[in-house]
Amino acid sequence: GAVVSQHPSRVICKSGTSVKIECRSLDFQATTMFWYRQFPKQSLMLMATSNEGSKATYEQGVEKDKFLINHASLTLSTLTVTSAHPEDSSFYICSAIYGPSSDQPQHFGDGTRLSIL
Amino acid sequence: GNSVTQMEGPVTLSEEAFLTINCTYTATGYPSLFWYVQYPGEGLQLLLKATKADDKGSNKGFEATYRKETTSFHLEKGSVQVSDSAVYFCALNSGGGADGLTFGKGTHLIIQP
Numbered sequence: 001g002a003v004v005s006q007h008p009s010r011v012i013c014k015s016g017t018s019v020k021i022e023c024r025s026l027d028f029q030a031t032t033m034f035w036y037r038q039f040p041k042q043s044l045m046l047m048a049t050s051n052e053g054s055k056a057t058y059e060q061g062v063e064k065d066k067f068l069i070n071h072a073s074l075t076l077s078t079l080t081v082t083s084a085h086p087e088d089s090s091f092y093i094c095s096a097i098y099g100p101s102s103d104q105p106q107h108f109g110d111g112t113r114l115s116i117l
Numbered sequence: 118g119n120s121v122t123q124m125e126g127p128v129t130l131s132e133e134a135f136l137t138i139n140c141t142y143t144a145t146g147y148p149s150l151f152w153y154v155q156y157p158g159e160g161l162q163l164l165l166k167a168t169k170a171d172d173k174g175s176n177k178g179f180e181a182t183y184r185k186e187t188t189s190f191h192l193e194k195g196s197v198q199v200s201d202s203a204v205y206f207c208a209l210n211s212g213g214g215a216d217g218l219t220f221g222k223g224t225h226l227i228i229q230p
Contacts (some may be wrong), residue, residue: 004160004206030166043121044206046217059217092160105151106160106218 003027004096006109014117015086021079021112023094029074030096034106035067038091050077084116119144123207130197131229137222138192140207146218148211150183150190151218152173155204164192164205171202202228 003026005026011019023033032051048069050056056069066088068080077096081088090103095106130136133182142148152164152174165174170185179194190207207221 006160026206036217036220041222043220043222044218049217095161105163105166107163108153110160 002035003062004030004094004107004109006112007093009110012111012117013084014085017116019081019084019097019114021081021092021094021114023077023079023096023109025096025098025107027076028096028098030098031074033071033077033096035069035077035079036093036095038066038093039109043091047079061075081114084114086116089116095107119148119209119211121207121209121219121221123205123224125193125222126225127227128224129227129229132199133196134228136194136197136201136226138205138207140190140192140221142188142190142207142209144209144211145186145220146211148209149182150181151208151210152179152181152190152192153206153208153220155223156205157203158174161206197226197228199228200224202226214228 005024007022038044047062048056048058050069050071052071052074058064071077076087093111095108097104120143148169149167153161154164155161164177167174167183173182181190183191204223204225206223208218210216210218
C-alpha cells in the first residue's frame with residue numbers, strides 16, 4: 001500500500017533553533033500533502049495544505065512565517081519550525097493524497113515529536 | 118465550522134465483547150466520514166470510510182453507517198480481539214479529497230484477554 005515516510009521521528013533542541021521535518025511519499029506521487037499538529041490528549045489539528053509547486057494554504061491562527069512549508073516535488077514536502085520555542089513542542093504529522101478524486105484516502109506518516117527545551 | 122465529537126476513553130473491554138465507539142459531527146455541506154486507527158508505535162491508518170448518507174463502511178470486522186439524520190458515524194464490532202487495542206479517530210472532510218481532515222480527539226481502546 002501507499003507509504004509516507006516522515007523524518008525525523010523525534011527532535012529535541014534548544015529554544016531559538018529552527019527545525020526541519022520532511023515528509024516523503026515513497027511509492028506514489030502526492031498531489032497534495034497536509035500538515036497536522038497534535039497536543040497531548042487532543043485531536044489532530046490541520047495546520048496547512050500543501051500543493052506541489054504552489055504556496056501552502058494555512059489554517060486560521062497558524063503563523064505562516066513561523067511554520068514554513070515547501071512542497072518542491074510530488075514526493076517531498078518539508079515543514080520548518082523557525083526559531084522554535086517551548087510552546088512549539090508538539091507532535092507533528094504529515095499526510096499525502098494522490099489524484100483529484102475525493103475518494104482518495106490520506107496516507108499518514110508516523111509523526112515527529114518535537115521537544116523544545 | 119466543522120467539528121467531530123467522539124466518546125472519551127479509555128474504553129476497556131474483554132475479548133469477544135461487543136464494541137461501540139460513538140462519533141457525531143457538525144459540518145457544512147455533505148462531508149465524507151472516516152475512521153482511522155493508530156496501533157501502538159505506528160502511524161494513522163484508514164480503517165473505513167463512507168462518502169454519502171446511509172453508506173456503510175466496513176473493514177476487519179468493523180462497521181460504521183453514515184447517518185445524516187443524526188449526524189453520526191458510530192464504529193461497531195461484534196467481537197473484539199486483543200489485537201484491536203489501539204487509538205481510534207473519527208474524522209471528516211467536507212470539501213472533497215483535496216481538503217484536510219477534521220478529527221475527533223481519539224478514543225483509546227484497551228482489550229483485555
